[in-house]
Amino acid sequence: MILFFKRAIQDIRTNKFLNAVTIITIFLSILIVSTIVLFFLNANDYMSSWKKGIRIIAYLKPDIVEPQKRAHSPLLAAGLASESKNSKLPYGRRFPAASSGELQPNLVDIKNRIQGLYGVAEARFISKEEAMKRLREQMKRQSSLLDGLKENPLPDAFEIRLTGQFPNSERIENLAVQIESLPEIDDVEYGRRWIGRFVKLFDLFRLTGYAMSGIFFIAAVFIVANTIRLVIYSRREEIEIMRLVGATDRFIKTPFYIEAIIQSALGGIIGLAALFAVYIYISTNVEQGLSSDLLHVRFLSLRQSSTIILCSMLVGWLGCFISLRQFLKE
Amino acid sequence: MIDKNDKSAIIRMFHVHKNYGSKKALININLDVSKNEFLFITGPSGAGKSTLLKLLYLGEPVSEGQILIDGMNLSRISRKRIPLLRRKLGIIFQDYKLIPTKTVFDNVALVLEAMGKKRRFVQKKVNSVLRMVGMEKRFNALPQSLSGGEQQRIAVARAVVGMPKIILADEPTGSLDPESAGTVFDLLKGFHARGGTLLVATHDQELIRKTGCRAIHLKEGRQIK
Ligand SMILES: Nc1ncnc2c1ncn2[C@@H]1O[C@H](COP(=O)(O)OP(=O)(O)OP(=O)(O)O)[C@@H](O)[C@H]1O
Ligand SMILES: [Mg+2]
Numbered sequence: 001m002i003l004f005f006k007r008a009i010q011d012i013r014t015n016k017f018l019n020a021v022t023i024i025t026i027f028l029s030i031l032i033v034s035t036i037v038l039f040f041l042n043a044n045d046y047m048s049s050w051k052k053g054i055r056i057i058a059y060l061k062p063d064i065v066e067p068q069k070r071a072h073s074p075l076l077a078a079g080l081a082s083e084s085k086n087s088k089l090p091y092g093r094r095f096p097a098a099s100s101g102e103l104q105p106n107l108v109d110i111k112n113r114i115q116g117l118y119g120v121a122e123a124r125f126i127s128k129e130e131a132m133k134r135l136r137e138q139m140k141r142q143s144s145l146l147d148g149l150k151e152n153p154l155p156d157a158f159e160i161r162l163t164g165q166f167p168n169s170e171r172i173e174n175l176a177v178q179i180e181s182l183p184e185i186d187d188v189e190y191g192r193r194w195i196g197r198f199v200k201l202f203d204l205f206r207l208t209g210y211a212m213s214g215i216f217f218i219a220a221v222f223i224v225a226n227t228i229r230l231v232i233y234s235r236r237e238e239i240e241i242m243r244l245v246g247a248t249d250r251f252i253k254t255p256f257y258i259e260a261i262i263q264s265a266l267g268g269i270i271g272l273a274a275l276f277a278v279y280i281y282i283s284t285n286v287e288q289g290l291s292s293d294l295l296h297v298r299f300l301s302l303r304q305s306s307t308i309i310l311c312s313m314l315v316g317w318l319g320c321f322i323s324l325r326q327f328l329k330e
Numbered sequence: 331m332i333d334k335n336d337k338s339a340i341i342r343m344f345h346v347h348k349n350y351g352s353k354k355a356l357i358n359i360n361l362d363v364s365k366n367e368f369l370f371i372t373g374p375s376g377a378g379k380s381t382l383l384k385l386l387y388l389g390e391p392v393s394e395g396q397i398l399i400d401g402m403n404l405s406r407i408s409r410k411r412i413p414l415l416r417r418k419l420g421i422i423f424q425d426y427k428l429i430p431t432k433t434v435f436d437n438v439a440l441v442l443e444a445m446g447k448k449r450r451f452v453q454k455k456v457n458s459v460l461r462m463v464g465m466e467k468r469f470n471a472l473p474q475s476l477s478g479g480e481q482q483r484i485a486v487a488r489a490v491v492g493m494p495k496i497i498l499a500d501e502p503t504g505s506l507d508p509e510s511a512g513t514v515f516d517l518l519k520g521f522h523a524r525g526g527t528l529l530v531a532t533h534d535q536e537l538i539r540k541t542g543c544r545a546i547h548l549k550e551g552r553q554i555k
Contacts, residue, residue, distance in 0.1 A: 237429075238430075241427050241428075241429055242429075242440065242444065243412075244389070244423075244427065245416065245441045245444060245492075246416035246417040246419075246441065246444050246445065246492065247440070248413045248444070251443075251444050
């Protein structure tokens with residue numbers, strides 16, 4: 001075994017140029033592929049935290065919340081905002097003020113129906129009064145403009161939060177349609193309708209990323225196969241002599257495998273190191289400029305890095321396998 | 331190790347033909363070589379001497395006929411067992427076939443390394459064989475820095491280092507001055523004295539007469555008396 005290693009290293013020394021070509025090929029492929037992986041890793045993080053932030057707003061038809069209740073309890077809005085757990089208790093409409101933290105039964109029913117849908121984490125009732133309050137807060141100084149309104153034009157609504165890893169945009173759309181079909185719901189809005197298109201685009205992007213990684217993998221295998229073929233070709237006489245003096249195929253092949261694996265591991269390590277350097281550069285120079293919670297870039301984990309290096313070694317092994325199989329058929 | 335009184339055939343050729351395309355290089359060769367025989371193959375250039383040796387080490391497949399070497403049938407041998415056949419043989423090629431990128435030592439050591447011998451054994455054995463051919467001082471030289479006679483001696487060292495049963499030598503003294511030729515020939519005689527079998531292809535009639543060993547003559551691929 002030591003002998004094989006010695007021979008492999010000797011080979012690398014004597015075929016410096018071809019070896020450099022192989023290492024650079026693998027280095028570039030690994031750099032590109034791991035950049036893609038890193039990009040999608042971070043984009044995925046970003047997307048899922050974003051998806052978590054997606055809220056569907058379902059507007060209720062105007063007469064669902066009874067007007068007399070509103071009249072009796074101006075505080076109702078605040079109470080509803082912080083839903084209490086005993087909302088399931090029977091709620092008499094004769095004592096509205098006494099139970100300010102409770103929803104009227106038909107609202108509880110709607111809420112339960114919405115929460116029963118797949119993908120919904122929580123549904124929260126927002127009365128038109130609360131909505132107005134929020135609007136005022138948002139408008140701050142200009143809120144005096146709202147004072148002129150005689151009547152609150154905003155509808156009552158449910159704000160629906162989705163569970164974390166909500167799979168894809170079609171699901172979100174589906175869910176919105178389901179909610180909209182409830183009889184009490186007037187209209188549904190999921191703030192960013194365009195997110196659907198964005199998510200689709202992102203999925204397409206990701207698919208392209210996979211495809212590109214695959215192509216680079218195959219291309220790297222073939223380039224390695226070719227450089228090894230050149231090394232074999234440049235040494236065919238030597239190999240022939242080795243055979244004539246009784247060397248087995250295994251004896252001849254093993255150093256080539258070791259050589260290929262050393263090269264591809266080197267290429268992989270250099271590629272990752274380069275990516276890491278770029279990452280450090282970006283995270284120190286660029287991330288500071290942006291708000292850090294908007295863009296927190298993370299690097300590949302140790303496990304992911306070693307997987308990539310193993311993959312690059314696999315590239316070397318496969319390349320070697322292909323060229324040796326062709327060569328030894330002769 | 332080798333029973334010198336056992337004179338049974340170690341190489342047998344039956345009705346062997348070899349064609350290179352339409353060119354008939356060997357025609358109906360029948361030959362028995364006994365153990366510990368020193369056999370010459372002679373004939374003019376192009377007669378088929380090298381071709382005959384090539385068939386024996388499976389450098390080329392036979393076109394027709396059978397060859398047996400030490401119990402192995404060469405037309406039946408599987409690819410995987412070819413190295414086993416070649417380890418029974420020490421081959422001295424007409425053009426030496428030393429590996430130009432390896433040192434003298436590594437060229438000779440290769441045979442033993444391929445057999446999977448231990449490093450310490452390889453070291454000792456190669457050194458002793460190099461001493462035997464008088465090349466121990468040049469162990470670290472590359473083949474191209476050696477004279478033809480010196481390269482030939484390395485080729486002999488490589489042929490004997492694996493302790494083969496048979497040596498196939500193609501013009502081992504062909505391009506050498508008389509003195510170098512004498513040295514190489516003495517080495518071959520030494521191998522024969524230790525019980526080895528030799529097949530030597532040569533033009534050198536003088537050599538054959540001097541030794542008085544059996545010789546077969548080839549002419550245009552045919553065996554003649
Ligand atoms: N690989 C080959 N392809 C085609 N023809 C070949 C090949 N090798 C040898 N021959 C032909 O076969 C014949 C025998 O060649 P061989 O090399 O055996 O002769 P030889 O007796 O060794 O000659 P020399 O004394 O010059 O070495 C020659 O006519 C040669 O041209
Ligand atoms: Mg010849």
